[in-house]
Amino acid sequence: MLDEIKTVARQHLATDGANLSLRAVARDMGMVSSAIYRYFPSRDDLLTALIIEAYNALGDAVEAAAAGPDRLDLRARWHAACRAARDWALTHPAEYALLYGSPVPGYAAPDDTVSPAQRPPLTLVGLLREGLETGLLSPPPADELSTPLHDDLTELADVFFTGIPPALLARGMAGWTQLFGLISFELFGRLNQTVAHRDEYFDHQVGLLADLIGLPQPR
Amino acid sequence: MLDEIKTVARQHLATDGANLSLRAVARDMGMVSSAIYRYFPSRDDLLTALIIEAYNALGDAVEAAAAGPDRLDLRARWHAACRAARDWALTHPAEYALLYGSPVPGYAAPDDTVSPAQRPPLTLVGLLREGLETGLLSPPPADELSTPLHDDLTELADVFFTGIPPALLARGMAGWTQLFGLISFELFGRLNQTVAHRDEYFDHQVGLLADLIGLPQPR
DNA sequence: TGTACATCAGTGAACGCGCGTTCACTGATGTAC
DNA sequence: TGTACATCAGTGAACGCGCGTTCACTGATGTAC
Numbered sequence: 001m002l003d004e005i006k007t008v009a010r011q012h013l014a015t016d017g018a019n020l021s022l023r024a025v026a027r028d029m030g031m032v033s034s035a036i037y038r039y040f041p042s043r044d045d046l047l048t049a050l051i052i053e054a055y056n057a058l059g060d061a062v063e064a065a066a067a068g069p070d071r072l073d074l075r076a077r078w079h080a081a082c083r084a085a086r087d088w089a090l091t092h093p094a095e096y097a098l099l100y101g102s103p104v105p106g107y108a109a110p111d112d113t114v115s116p117a118q119r120p121p122l123t124l125v126g127l128l129r130e131g132l133e134t135g136l137l138s139p140p141p142a143d144e145l146s147t148p149l150h151d152d153l154t155e156l157a158d159v160f161f162t163g164i165p166p167a168l169l170a171r172g173m174a175g176w177t178q179l180f181g182l183i184s185f186e187l188f189g190r191l192n193q194t195v196a197h198r199d200e201y202f203d204h205q206v207g208l209l210a211d212l213i214g215l216p217q218p219r
Numbered sequence: 220m221l222d223e224i225k226t227v228a229r230q231h232l233a234t235d236g237a238n239l240s241l242r243a244v245a246r247d248m249g250m251v252s253s254a255i256y257r258y259f260p261s262r263d264d265l266l267t268a269l270i271i272e273a274y275n276a277l278g279d280a281v282e283a284a285a286a287g288p289d290r291l292d293l294r295a296r297w298h299a300a301c302r303a304a305r306d307w308a309l310t311h312p313a314e315y316a317l318l319y320g321s322p323v324p325g326y327a328a329p330d331d332t333v334s335p336a337q338r339p340p341l342t343l344v345g346l347l348r349e350g351l352e353t354g355l356l357s358p359p360p361a362d363e364l365s366t367p368l369h370d371d372l373t374e375l376a377d378v379f380f381t382g383i384p385p386a387l388l389a390r391g392m393a394g395w396t397q398l399f400g401l402i403s404f405e406l407f408g409r410l411n412q413t414v415a416h417r418d419e420y421f422d423h424q425v426g427l428l429a430d431l432i433g434l435p436q437p438r
Numbered sequence: 439t440g441t442a443c444a445t446c447a448g449t450g451a452a453c454g455c456g457c458g459t460t461c462a463c464t465g466a467t468g469t470a471c
Numbered sequence: 472t473g474t475a476c477a478t479c480a481g482t483g484a485a486c487g488c489g490c491g492t493t494c495a496c497t498g499a500t501g502t503a504c
Binding site: 240241242243252253256261262 | 456457458459460461
């Protein structure tokens with residue numbers, strides 16, 4: 001039952017965006033709207049459940065993709081992870097918008113969403129860590145950061161990204177930001193009438209960021 | 220009157236997001252809701268007017284900033300333009316979300332919004348053009364693009380970005396995408412509890428993209 | 439094997455609220471003769 | 472200078488719709504004796 005509600009709710013996200021209506025979901029299930037309350041205490045709880053599931057689905061896809069290629073081919077793994085994120089977003093546009101679009105007015109994501117939300121960026125930065133450990137990736141010069149930023153990113157690395165030098169972390173975050181920007185632009189229609197070959201465009205842009213990060217070219 | 224309605228409507232965007240309510244706007248103006256119809260034929264037309272104004276405000280800010288520094292200091296101009304976009308977004312978060320957040324369900328932006336929307340990216344790519352003309356910027360190797368992408372971007376350049384080689388255009392678009400991603404992440408709360416020194420972080424990330432594009436370091 | 443009872447998924451009506459849009463109207467202002 | 476008329480900004484009631492949430496309830500299922 002819980003699953004059926006969530007499935008129908010997901011379909012509604014696709015048409016109504018984040019303005020998810022409990023009544024519409026109930027209607028589609030052939031139930032009366034109050035029946036939903038047996039399963040979810042409120043509309044926001046249903047939304048939260050959908051968000052957590054979506055983050056995890058995206059996280060699963062990205063993690064699996066990053067584990068696919070040869071472990072030492074960081075660039076292939078980077079591309080695979082990014083493509084997986086994009087593929088998931090293109091097949092689940094409404095859920096992507098729910099996660100990364102404008103915040104839903106009046107809805108504050110509870111703490112349970114934090115850790116699933118970290119999975120994709122953790123995966124990407126994980127590649128950088130492996131690069132350092134295997135010596136395939138050399139960190140950028142340590143002095144390219146201003147002191148306050150150096151301190152911020154050192155602290156951030158200590159908490160979530162152990163062992164990543166701050167200047168490299170900044171580049172990893174640049175990659176994650178770019179990935180998000182590329183997907184959002186494509187999904188929200190900024191590429192319409194501009195670029196026809198979306199796959200090639202995406203791969204190229206992801207490759208540029210891999211260069212910036214310093215991922216080694218395949219031999 | 221038109222201006223007053225738009226001003227009040229802008230304030231409402233800030234709290235309700237894109238679910239702009241005509242009735243709420245009228246209420247705040249001490250009018251009856253039907254009175255709005257003397258000025259705007261429908262809610263969507265009001266939304267469109269707000270969108271166009273917002274694009275133009277952002278465009279003004281970005282263009283003015285890019286014209287500020289020494290004409291030949293492309294990097295300073297790039298930074299200034301990006302900072303102007305971010306500043307505008309931070310001071311007008313709701314309008315930024317309206318422009319670049321998830322699409323409003325049921326609303327399709329009419330054609331009048333297209334050309335104001337192009338102003339910021341046109342400004343950024345304009346810097347690249349000036350770099351080419353003055354010889355300060357050398358285009359990336361032409362063969363780094365696959366054929367279909369090369370063709371797409373050549374065509375795009377012919378229409379909107381005359382004289383920009385496709386591989387450079389791709390990098391310019393990377394910069395524009397990154398700018399959008401950086402601002403969105405900051406505005407939508409992804410940097411909360413992560414990076415305290417937002418200005419430095421932004422400048423650093425913008426600088427990294429300037430490197431990628433090949434903007435010359437200041438002497 | 440048969441009755442009494444508890445569980446619990448789902449019902450249906452209601453509350454109080456919001457919305458966009460239409461439509462006949464009032465009443466002040468300004469113009470024309 | 473004074474009256475008649477047109478303009479037009481804003482009114483107020485209504486239509487028909489949607490929403491989240493509460494609450495007393497029905498009625499089928501399963502369990503206990």
